[in-house]
Amino acid sequence: MTRKARDLAVLFATLMLFWLLLGGGFAADSLLVGALAALLIALLFHDGLSFFTELRPTPRALAAGVFYYGYFFRELLRSNLRMAAIVLSPALPISPGIVRVRTRLKSRMGRLMLANSITLTPGTLTVEIDGEWLYVHCVTLEPGDTEAATAAIATGFERYLEVMYG
Amino acid sequence: MVEGLLYLTAALGATAFLLALGRFIRGPSAADRVAAFDVLTIISITGIVLAALAEGRGIYLDVALVYALLSFLGVITVAHYLERSV
Amino acid sequence: MTALLDLLGAALLAAGSAFLMFGALGLLRMPDIYNRLQAGTKATTLGTLLVLAGAACLRPEWWPKLLLIGLFLLFTNPLSSQVLARAAHRTGAPRSPLTRIDQLEERGGGGS
Structure with missing residues (x-):
């Protein structure tokens, strides 16, 4: 996986985590809306930093x-x-x-x-x-x-x- | 006991708010006022959390979160403006 | 058990607001913007975290949102102080006469 793809995935995962903490719940429609929003933000701000950006996965x-x-x-x-x-x-x-x-x-x-x-x-x-x-x-x-x-x-x-x- | 501690919390929070308000009024520079504003916002956030506890309404926590977000953006914007206006 | 948790939560709330009060007092008493930010940012971060922890003890079902507010503040609070301190320094905010040394000024203006 390239560096850029990894950063994107990390940002997406962070945003999804925040969505769940915000109380989105695990219903299918809420998950879908959250995933779409997270994907959009991750694509727009792909050079953004999150807690897990550049964190070594060891x-x-x-x-x-x-x-x-x-x-x-x-x-x-x-x-x-x-x-x-x-x-x-x-x-x-x-x-x-x-x-x-x-x-x-x-x-x-x-x-x-x-x-x-x-x-x-x-x-x-x-x-x-x-x-x-x-x-x-x-x-x-x-x-x-x-x-x-x-x-x-x-x-x-x-x-x-x-x-x-x- | 619990009740007394809650009243103490409210009193301390109100004192904190007044002290920070003193710095906000005295300034003297814009940066001082923004620093005071930042502290005032954070005290307000804890105030909102206390209000949520008192009323038993979790929806107030969303208000606190949005308030924190806006305050952060506000401080960043003002700091940016101060740097530009040198 | 619940009574104990309530007591712990109330104690955390009181401790948190005490730190908020110290921070605001520092903000008022300190002689220049940098020291004011120092007092303000540390005390309010810990104070708010303690209040959020106290709220989580009193209302355990609210933990996800309280955690979210806590994480957000933990990350943005020092950042806004830093940005403000940098802006103050770049605009030449007055320093307290007690200041011993300023290696940032010795470096000269500008920079990244």
């Missing part, structure tokens, strides 16, 4: 996906507790800055997921993506060695995303 990638979401939700909770502590303290202890971080990820979806993950994790927000460079805003930037500290922003997620998307 068991290892799926396992990495499970670990990724576990890690992600833990980080999301941690980031919120930290942000709440900053916001609630009267002194508002911040020392922000925008730094650049290099990513090893090659795929579009991998980079998008990385940027999203960085935005939702402790004290960091992706401002711009330029090829392999991500520009990240940090709420509390430690003084001193920025290179090593900023590399750590990406590696936690890259570990999993590399296996999932490449």
Whole structure:
């Protein structure tokens, strides 16, 4: 199967899944309408991205996906507790800055997921993506060695995303 | 107990809405207002979910979904417009 | 069992709205647009997810639609913040004087 056909099939499957979650049900007419709409959208936006675009269809990638979401939700909770502590303290202890971080990820979806993950994790927000460079805003930037500290922003997620998307 | 927690939820949600509204009014830049608008929308979405629970009507969830979709498109459009107008 | 699930759901709702409140407070207190987005986007994402989870505990039959809203927000919420932050930076939004470093500005304008 060519790459384009695979992307199309993946997008179609994602849209069908969304249709079913929306409450389409499994009646024949509802399935038919959903399939037609999904096919039309998939054909119109065949270069669109979905959760599963470029996802490697190997068991290892799926396992990495499970670990990724576990890690992600833990980080999301941690980031919120930290942000709440900053916001609630009267002194508002911040020392922000925008730094650049290099990513090893090659795929579009991998980079998008990385940027999203960085935005939702402790004290960091992706401002711009330029090829392999991500520009990240940090709420509390430690003084001193920025290179090593900023590399750590990406590696936690890259570990999993590399296996999932490449 | 459950009832008390639900009232607490509503009170916290309303406070959140007022705080975000404060940023929306103060601005000062358009980007600040859009950021505040985004937060206001999301608070409204949870408000709609709470309304669905209170009324026991699942159809409200579709409203929340469409609202989320429109808010996302709105923010993207305004951001695009801001970049173009440099 | 149902009573326990109801209690869990109500607790999740309260926790979620507490995070929403923190996020809105951060939005109001932070000194510049980037820090405001930081506070806003994280807290509202977790807050909404907790509220949706709470709703799913109280009304288990609604799970498909709640999951759909959750997935959608999880994906679009950080994206809209990023796009807004990029637009703010490109239009030269003022930074807080506390800002230590801006490597994006050092790179120079334009870019992809």
